[in-house]
Amino acid sequence: MAATFARGSVEMHLDFPRMREAGVRAQVFACFVLLERYPGEENERVHGLLAAVESMVKGAGAAFRVARVAGHLRSAFDGGPAAAVIGLDGVVHLPKGLDGVQDYPRIPEALRAAGLSKEKACHGNMLRIFAEGLPN
Numbered sequence: 001m002a003a004t005f006a007r008g009s010v011e012m013h014l015d016f017p018r019m020r021e022a023g024v025r026a027q028v029f030a031c032f033v034l035l036e037r038y039p040g041e042e043n044e045r046v047h048g049l050l051a052a053v054e055s056m057v058k059g060a061g062a063a064f065r066v067a068r069v070a071g072h073l074r075s076a077f078d079g080g081p082a083a084a085v086i087g088l089d090g091v092v093h094l095p096k097g098l099d100g101v102q103d104y105p106r107i108p109e110a111l112r113a114a115g116l117s118k119e120k121a122c123h124g125n126m127l128r129i130f131a132e133g134l135p136n
Contacts (some may be wrong), residue, residue, distance in 0.1 A: 001052065001055070001056065002052075002056045002058070002059035003059055004043075005059060005060065006060045007054070007055040007060035008053075009091040013028070016056075016060040016063075016064060019082065020082070024031055024082065024084040025077050025082050025083065026067065026076050026082065026084075026085055027077040027083070027084055027085065028085045029053045029084055029085065029086050029087070029090075030051060030087050030089040031046075031049035031053065031086060031087065031088050031089065032089050033046055033049065033088055033089065034047055036110070040045055041076065046088070049088075050086065053066075053084065053086050054066060054086075056084075059095045060069070061070070061079060063081050063082060064082045064083075064084060064085060065080055065081045066083070066084045066086060067083040067084060067085050067086075073085065078101070
């Protein structure tokens with residue numbers, strides 16, 4: 001999937017060449033964890049989803065990076081590498097013991113904090129919310 005995302009494919013609803021052609025500077029990747037559907041598989045599910053997105057971003061090269069701090073997102077709109085904003089969805093509270101996922105925003109929590117519902121949030125608002133939620 002990472003190679004297909006990097007080189008482009010009409011079989012995917014999104015790929016990096018089309019993002020660049022359209023001038024997309026930041027893209028939200030919502031990882032649907034759905035813990036209630038996968039009980040007992042939380043660790044594998046969360047880390048598998050995050051690894052898949054990280055791999056796609058890495059495959060696109062230096063022109064694309066995961067927004068780990070707010071500055072990465074701001075830089076994307078100032079001519080820096082495009083930003084991948086990874087959000088965890090389908091989960092409000094992650095189980096304890098999942099290492100390395102605390103820095104990823106929870107989409108429902110971010111929207112609620114801003115007083116928005118998913119239906120009313122546009123990507124511009126979501127990116128602003130995520131930027132405010134990322135460390136500087």
